[in-house]
Amino acid sequence: MAKNRFNTGGGPSQRQLRVGELIRRTLSDVLARGDVHDPDLNRMSITVGEVRTSPDLKIATAFVLPLGGQGAEEALSALRRNRSELRRSVSKALTLKFSPEIRFEIDETFDRMDETRRLLSQDNVRRDLEEDEDDEA
Known part of the structure; x- marks a missing residue:
């Protein structure tokens, strides 16, 4: 019997991840080479952090x-x-x-990582983490 072809876990399928990464690399290369005929875009250095695709692979959000x-x-x-x-x-x-239709969004993961670091460096959070480590030992 064939396996269930539908992703019931809620996350992206292996195919979506693979195609998203291929699009990310290709888009990064196109932007780095300056293949676009827009001088405003060519003078910018843009990082493509992630590309997420829809389940039918027709929409890619970069x-x-x-x-x-x-x-x-x-x-x-x-x-x-x-x-x-x-x-x-x-x-x-x-x-x-x-x-795929390519949509563009600002990548906010770096901001979230900075905020997480800031929260974890607070004295009361660090103290709680040290207490948890002591309890486990």
């Missing part, structure tokens, strides 16, 4: 952040303005049945 985090809204508007050219460049490099 989480991006300009180098240093400065000018995020400007970078986002430049990427959105050149969305069709970026989609064409990415689909040319990949062998997918459908060329």
Whole structure:
């Protein structure tokens, strides 16, 4: 009997993860080489942190952040303005049945990591963590 083809765990499937990573690498390469015909976009150094795809692989959301985090809204508007050219460049490099629509969002994971570090470095949190380690020992 065939295995259940539907992902019931709620997380992305292996295929979604693999295609998302391929799109991320390809999009990063396109942006690094400056293959887009927009001087505003070509002068920016943009990091593509992650790409999440929809279950049908027709929509890809790219989480991006300009180098240093400065000018995020400007970078986002430049990427959105050149969305069709970026989609064409990415689909040319990949062998997918459908060329996914690429959406762009600001990558906030770095901000969340900084906030987590800040919280964990507080004296009362550090003290509680040390107490938990002592209780386990």
